[in-house]
Amino acid sequence: MSDSVTIRLPGAPRGKGRHRAQLVQRAGQKPRIHSHPDQKTEIYEGALRVAAGLVMRGRPLLSGPLAVEMFAFLPIPASFSKRKRLDAIERRLRPTTKPDWDNIAKVIDALNKVVWADDAAVVDGTVRKFYGEKPELVIVVRALEPQAGRLAA
Secondary structure (H helix, E strand, O other), X not given: OOOEEEEEEXXXXXXXXXXXXXXXXXXXXXXXXXXXXXXXXXXXXHHHHHHHHHHHOOOOOEXXXXXXXXXXXXXXXXXXXXXXHHHHHOOOOOOOOOOOHHHHHHHHHHHEOOOEOOHHHEEXXXXXXXXXXXXXXXXXXXEOOOOOOOOOO
């Protein structure tokens, strides 16, 4: 059995959205703040959990130190010229637009208890943004050797 997993989620990659908060004041009660997660993020993370569950079906959760590589293939804007579109397809042009790379990385919370027990096991990670003719998020998770990443004295 392989010590790596590749998860693909079709569609434009999303970053984790901010929690929303609102002041709730009912008659005769003290006002309070109600906080709730971003609904679009909840839906996206749910889809990611389903995609990961299909890949992990019948496999034990990955354990030990893990490395995660995330590849976000963003849609090529329709406004791009033919030349700019070709540059995007051939990876000479990379997206500097939202979602931010750190917010893309945060969606791996959805993989808790599906791919690994807790994302604290992730000790190494990268996020790379590209344009793609087929927008999708690709996540590669692999187990690291215990001594991998050791610094030379």
